[in-house]
Amino acid sequence: MSQRTVISLESIRVACKNCTLSSLCLPMGLAQEDVERLDDIVKRARPLHRGDFLFREGDKFRSLYVVKTGSVKTFAPSQEGGEQVLGFHLPGEIIGLDAIDKDVHACSARILETSAICEIPFARLEDLTANIPSLQHQMYRLLSKEISQDTDMLLLLGKKNAEERLAAFLLSLSQRLHKRGLSPLDFYLSMSRHEIGNYLGLAVETVSRLFTRFQEDGLMQVDRKHIQLLDLPALEALVKGVGQGRDKQQQPG
């Protein structure tokens, strides 16, 4: 089994300080020596594959997980075997923050495409943050950012129609890929139409029709999982609700 050797070499090479994601991830804004302290508690496993679970709903909460490469979806069970996709997670994004409070995972996380994942035992991280103020601050920011994102999603599900939702989804992906040094205009989807629809509160058929329509309208080129965005400004205009959302009136005090 020479594989053990390969893995251990790998885990040296991929230390946080060498990671291209460090500006997006937990180490953001940390001093070099503090990054090394963080590095000491991070566990890096061999790559996981499509369909593998990072954790399941009901599992005891032990660690946070950070996507290093690849992508992951999180989802919660709804009634009677259905599920609600809660998010798609790209490199640098943290998974599991919602479980700190209850100490049990309320959602499951499943690998979408072959991925490398960093595991961060939470108890050790918490100790570390008590001694590194900038890391504590970073944790507050990450938790807060997660709340903001959920808030954006509430607005999307509460007020936007189908085409606004899909446009918002595409632009969100585009921007997040761009921050990671990838093309914002040309990318592959790692999730199915079904999963996109589930995430956006739409039926698969609606997603499919919208892809077709957006393509007809020259907003994008779709070939199976391969997406090319041709008209960002038009997509942005759609999200802003140029095509009208619901409930434009205020509530008086």
Next chain:
Amino acid sequence: MSQRTVISLESIRVACKNCTLSSLCLPMGLAQEDVERLDDIVKRARPLHRGDFLFREGDKFRSLYVVKTGSVKTFAPSQEGGEQVLGFHLPGEIIGLDAIDKDVHACSARILETSAICEIPFARLEDLTANIPSLQHQMYRLLSKEISQDTDMLLLLGKKNAEERLAAFLLSLSQRLHKRGLSPLDFYLSMSRHEIGNYLGLAVETVSRLFTRFQEDGLMQVDRKHIQLLDLPALEALVKGVGQGRDKQQQPG
């Protein structure tokens, strides 16, 4: 102006250690001496009235706010002057956590009924948490809980129909009031039908019709803002989707 005196007497009496909410709020699980340290940084203003703003979207983030008595709504602007109600906040609940990351409030908070509010300057709280591990832990828990709640709301907006949404809303209020020592079955709504609809992603008319229907079905008694829940089990059954939600199928790996 003898009012100054009254206020300052008041602010002694209402210290966290005497507050009936301390088991729900930030002081939860803290040692007595640590509660006092927390107390030192909490500011208590005179009561605010319906329509007053705690903060507005775009304001610089300085403090977290905790409802002591009364209730508050938070809402984000959607496109073209509309708004999305993000939450209704009862005594013991913390407002403003979503602004830590960006350092600017992305939503507004407005008083629904005469309320007493505790203000906690965040910079000072952050210093304190770095020195009180149990307070740091409590902060992580509170942030995490906020994420879980948003997640529940995503499921509600993504998968539940109108009656499931309203039933879930009523039960959530009922449970939260119960935890605060109030009746879970008999209470007054501090928000309008319009605000409820906005929050749940429904039109006012739908909310109104559902109140009427729930009453006809013997689930509750409605008199204007006065609510009496008559059949909790039936409401719970509704939320669980006995009347069927959407998308019960799984997505294969």
Next chain:
DNA sequence: AAGAAATCTTGACCCAGATCAAGCGGTGAA
């Protein structure tokens, strides 16, 4: 390489809930 099983697309139809419209209290200002 052939068959089986998903995934995706497209068309036809339908319905939950939005929108439009009208009327009814309740509440507050003068």
Next chain:
DNA sequence: TTCACCGCTTGATCTGGGTCAAGATTTCTT
């Protein structure tokens, strides 16, 4: 006390997008 306004209810109608159905592709098995 009256009037005006706002919040709420109820009815009538409309529609975005869900559901059902049928193929077309693609991808997994063996």
